[in-house]
Amino acid sequence: MDRSAHLLSEHGLKNTPVRRKVLSFMEERKHAVSHAELEGAFNGDADRVTLYRALNTLEEKGIVHKVLGRDGIARYALCQDDCTVHRHDDQHLHFHCNTCMNVFCLAVDDYPEVNLPAGFMLSKIQLSAEGICDNCK
């Protein structure tokens, strides 16, 4: 059983061709993938709606996480192995390329201290950066 199939059964999801292909597509990319990108990759082999539903389901189960690009379009990337439904997506930086608009999840060493005003309760800090990626430079 490959990794995609394993992830699915592990979360009580049916091992369907669409979901397997969505997951393996993500595994092959360095960046978070958008719905439009997936639709192109499937090239008619899956309905637009099915892809939306697959992405939503995978996110709900904590298998992938969602990032909004600077263009406002949602993109999804595989979570790390140690992610859980309740706590995930914390320990990395989202790098937004201003040219291709792709979003990359990158490791980050240290987190800043943040002092919030009175009455604000912090649950999570996210780092995001923008610039030009590897591919577009």
Add this chain to the structure above:
Amino acid sequence: MDRSAHLLSEHGLKNTPVRRKVLSFMEERKHAVSHAELEGAFNGDADRVTLYRALNTLEEKGIVHKVLGRDGIARYALCQDDCTVHRHDDQHLHFHCNTCMNVFCLAVDDYPEVNLPAGFMLSKIQLSAEGICDNCK
């Protein structure tokens, strides 16, 4: 001449009632305002489209900056006085409230060091945090 009128003329924009009201509405709020919120505030006194255009124009001129909420909806906040068209929006943290979905621009003291992989060029780091705001706690 009030601050709104000043900001407009300073950037070569006409001092119209809609723009003045958009700006003073933002001045009164602690959080970034969405198009829907503005539309509610205008209550028919300005067309939906005019508000979209006003927000886009203000953003292009560097008078306000745009933040995407966790809900994917764009929100806008006044830039600090020292912002320019080419460099602005750097020195603060966007706090996303998970209850009301509002976004607050907060001051931040120190920025983290970020090491990017080879080939990535950094132009800007943004900090964002989520939790519960002042108002919703």
Add this chain to the structure above:
DNA sequence: TTAAGTGCAAAATCTTTGCAAATGT
């Protein structure tokens, strides 16, 4: 006066919902 801004209608995007048919376990 006239370039810029506004309103209305219509279109373009992106995403969700309902329901019947197909599929995984």
Add this chain to the structure above:
DNA sequence: ACATTTGCAAAGATTTTGCACTTAA
């Protein structure tokens, strides 16, 4: 067998575009 997943059609929501009318400078 049966709950889940998929495909199709249709609707919703957000944002943009075109064009004639209005307004600030």
